[in-house]
Amino acid sequence: MKSPTIDHIDPEVRLSPRRRLFAGAVVVALAWSVLTPLAAPAVAATTEVVLSPTAATWTSARLPGTPLGDKPYLSASSSQDTSYLKFDGKQFAGKKVVKASLELSVSFSTATAGGVVAYPTSTTWSESSLTHQNRPALGPTALNTALVLAKTGARLSVPLSDLSAVSATQMAFGLRYSQQYVSNNFSLAQSDLPKLRVTVEDAAIAKPVAPPVVPPVGTNGKKVFAHYFPPYPISIDNAAPANDYYEKNYLTVDGEGGIHASYGGLLRDRPETRAPLSGSDWRVQDLKTEVRQAMAAGIDGFTLNIMGLSGRNWDASINLMKAAAAVSPDFTIIPMIDGTASIGSQSATAIATKLAELYQYSSAERASNGEYALSSFKAENKGVSWWSSIIQALKSRNIPVTFTAIFLNASDANMKAFAPISDGVGNWGTRTVATVTGGPNNAARAHAMGLEWMAPVAVQDVRARSFIYDESGNTETLRATWNRAIDEGADSVQIATWNDYSESTHFAPSVAHGSAFLDISRHYAAEFKTGKFTISDDAIYVTHRIHAVAAVPQITLTKPMSPTLSGNGTPPRDTVEVLTLLKAAASVTVTVGGKAVSYNAPAGVFAKTFPLAVGKVSATASRNGAAIDSVVSPHTVVTRPLVQDLQYYASSSRD
Template structure:
């Protein structure tokens, strides 16, 4: 990375320890689904292949466009070991914990939720899991049923609690149920299970529901926008929450492209990541939720992935340090981040895909750009190659974004100072005008890591 990440103790103590950063964990997409080699595992055969799962996802060109960074098959309890690895990766990036998307109260996702609680505790007792019942997925209308499930998971030592012992409960799309329904749920948690709670509802429409939920809430959050335009509402929402005496958990995102829903947002290379982090910092958010750690079906992953490596996670560590400590970290190593799509936004897939993604209303306009994001310890020349087009630009010390037109072929960049190459990076995935499957995610590479 271009800077030295503070030690965990520095990020978890004093004022920094009160500024919490969580990453949204989505249980359907762990590091491995079958403990097989990546060249023939379930991700490769059934989620990335348009014909996977007996053609179930053919209409939209396959379920996923990216996958977790492959891991080697393991002996013993490999699922537990892989979850431990994910906790270590998040912790090493400075993240305080996961928000756990509770999709079901039984079955594989429930089992994986319980396993994650144990894995977090075993790796780092200070790494916390915030419970996030997913009200778009859970199939119960009975407050007692949900309360029992929350109490069960909440009994794990890794469950996120405030200093006064209250269990934090942060339901996704809380407005799916009324404030009265949630009041009954929280009352049952305390009367039957002895669990006091701090309720932090996450809304899809915060403005319409903040007043109704204020009397029962410790704080608020929202899912947020996945494009770099239209982020001004964050300032208003943080102020509204604080005016009501509540904490605010700000969503920070990198991109969003959903083949199976036929919709995407224009992220503008790293513009959305930088804009959402900037708002979290400048607007005075109390907590941050990275949306998401690993929802590959939405293309919103911060976790290390096949097509992005550690690029987006490393960038987040930079902004996270400023968010938690109040100071920008010194840039001590020249580092480049290169982002681009592998196809042009208007490309019409030639394969059997019939449902193509359309731009979400309110998103920025589509663009076909390569971004060179430079972190330099001192001014330098940056040489670039995008397809057959070669260019140079002067980059100042600090952070600088340079946009270049996307062209067919691969992209690369290098930092040159005093006649010597100081850093170099190549994005090995070539852009093409003719594509079989639509893929509107931005791929990323960094000079700061070997892969």
């Protein structure tokens, strides 16, 4: 490392490649091969250790084969330049890390937003020979959640919040910057050297937390988002499930003072339960869990329903941005303004000011040209000029956005009206097979207008408080919506919804269907992004209602639900569906209400239905005379339910 005068690099020239919506942002990378996610520190004596780097260099895509270790500075940008630092950690190997930060002196920066982001990487590189061509890969998860803005002349302290233990003798970092099209130089002068400041205590090394299992990302650049509805988190009050807010107020007939009694309670399902969590950040912990659940199902991000600019739902929105940033840089959030909610009465200035709070997080989705992603629910409920004023208000704050208008009615008139201010359009979608499979090629309609198409994927829609539902036909609607998105060549997908339990449209793991709908969807998401529907393990999914459609509930309601949400074209049915995903053909035996039926199921995806009957439901698959998989539904079919409950329950052999 040399320490003569600083050479400044000209800011990167902004190119104009073909815009791709939802391409994701490149963030600063910090490589640390010996640290693991942060555990709660124990009460013990601590020691602060400050280390100088044993090696420091950087690589540049503009000089792909040139080592740059002789430069007196480091350079970090959003994509072309990556800085690397290495430290010797022998003196505190085996000790628990309580607190850590990386200090950098900024000798030059053109940044106006964003900040440094940190990832782990290999230590097997040399300062004298590292180039862009042989650089080590950056780790999948950022080690810092807070972005620290680089300003010329400033000394930065980047907190590393996801660390817990050091067990090896070397640590390596790689640095980038989250804001695109800016340059950042960090001094290597002896008085301004980068420093690693670590507070440690003597402790056994904590077991690393396993990273989320993420399906391979496809090569076509397409993404899958799920609609996140803030009113229904995993837990509302962090109480024990048997006595929490869901149980006492949403799932009971007399909950919330009896305001839901006429329709038998607000909800029929709830998120999978958990024991109360310790710590004041339990809400963020829960959101991290939801992000990991979504990633495991091949979902790339959430479209975040923004209903207002304050209160519990807004706080949840901020926490979701934090949680996503902490879990993975590959999971991003698109703010989606709800055109039917109270936010519609706010001024463009007020909305832009609050949206800027969300866009400061590295988890905000970015288009390939660096613009932030913004979307809408029922765009047509507000005029084009209203949406345009928000876009302009954001632009005046140096926040250019790529806008995707999602309609309830993606008519030609609505699409043409919004085309001048939009980069993409989409539809909320319907929930019956007849309405899903009918109609024109929506992706082709959008593409003809120069717009991208966000296709809807759904499983069912049952609204007890509105006395209405759609007959989704077990998993037929789920499979039909995915097939349409794939066959029409949609550019992205929105799963509607992740967690709106009030309309039973949720895919998130729940008491009524576990992870079954997510697991089915995972296979289609992979096909959407890679072109291949792969079955690596045999699986059986059983779906059914817990009572016949015409069953008379024990509690008299104002009126029964009507299957007319999407019109009168799909009559209700009482069926058990067995959906198999098989590597090879198998014999399947299904038992419904004590009656067993066997049939041969081919390899691949195959669904077969049977009449619903009172009692238990189960299915077993056998191959070559030996059972290979089975599932027993934990949900018993009854003659008279307490209240009318027309959602489809689901069970999976993989749960």
